[in-house]
Amino acid sequence: MAAYDVKERILTVISELDQIRDALDGERLNRLADIILQTPRVFFSGQGRSGLMVKAIAIRLMHIGIQVYVAGESNTPAIEKNELLVAVSSSAKTTVTLSHIAAARKAGAKVVLISSAPAPEVDADIHIQIPSRTEVATEQHAGSLFEQSLLIAGDAIAWRIQNLRGKQDADLDKRHANLQ
Secondary structure, three states: OOOOOHHHHHHHHHHHHHHHHHHOOHHHHHHHHHHHHHOOOEEEEEOHHHHHHHHHHHHHHHHHOOOEEEOOOOOOOOOOOOOEEEEEOOOOOOHHHHHHHHHHHHHOOEEEEEEOOOOOOOOOOEEEEOOEOOOEOOOOOOOHHHHHHHHHHHHHHHHHHHHHOOOOHHHHHOOOOOOO
């Protein structure tokens, strides 16, 4: 085996993701999908690498027909009562994300927090913990396991919503960007 073998590394990453899958609360993930499905507008907040994953999840939901926005983007309107903020912060301490939670609460919106750490002090209706670097050890750098898990969970949530809405892949294709 060659030093720093890429295929071996992929096996390590997949093993860590398997452990995350086993540790996730499937009921809460399904509940989040159902809330997104029932909410008129959904907002996402995330900074840094988590913010990139949030944008990828938002795009998937937009393809399904969900009215979705990412906090901080120029076309993002004010969040309002009975709307939803999905706030993502691995540490549950990111200042900007906590500020978004406070603004959403002030407006009367529901809040879901996704983090790797327990966060009893954060005012969220639902907390989904992706226990990377807490319950599940990782050999990967920084938050890589958290971000990978977030994107995979986001894909699975989008898949549930797509199927509950009775949408086929061809329906989603119609909403795919054509100004690239």
